[in-house]
Amino acid sequence: MNFVDRTAPELAALDPDTVIVLPLGSIEQHGPHLPVSTDLTVASAVASAAVPLARTQGADALLLPPLAYTKSDEHAWSPGTIWVSWDTLMRTLVDIGRSIATTPARRLLLLNAHGGNSALGQVACRELRREFGLRTFLAHPSMPGSSSSASELGLGIHGGHSETSIMLHLRPDLVHLEHARRWVPEPLAGYEHIGFGKPVSFGWLSSDFNADGVLGDASTATAEYGEQLFERAVGTMASVIGEAQRFSPR
Incomplete structure (x- = not known):
């Protein structure tokens, strides 16, 4: 299941349709209630459960170690956030793709749990497709705001109810x-066109919304709901891996 547990000759014999899964996390502030490892924890856990599930469903997939340090500069104001610049992350992803391309495997799926990487x-997916001929995919365990509670007004994107x-x-x-x-930035709900999940995006820092840099309602969170979200994400990602293995645009 783990790419790094295989020998070089074993990796040299991979099937071209093997899906290599790279989890993308982050180390960044998540308010006073969650650890800075939140996104890394979610990406690692979902990927570690989804890859073996996909394999039981007939997919050929291998899991890479996750990337912990990614593009989190929207949280750079906060102690505990460890981030790399956009060009550093871009080169890292391209270099990883170049390395994967030395094997016969031609399918790379980025499983991303941090919106700042999206x-x-x-x-990167297009660059890797063009430079090395890899079939590349970007998947998220859930989209920002998609699991918001009613009290979040669709704005629970960081450290809120779902996370x-x-x-x-x-x-x-x-x-x-x-x-x-x-912590819900209610003024955002009053804009028709500009906002998260709306036609017009905007540049922002998490400190723009409140001193804790959280967007959402963490007070409503429960472990039971978290288990539902996690199991749903694992099942979806396993299905995505299966689709990525057989995907062809024509």
């Missing part, structure tokens, strides 16, 4: 629920 991940719930399921020992509260 735009760059799309650019706190998933961490209560995966690592309850790291969650300080006594510090969880509702």
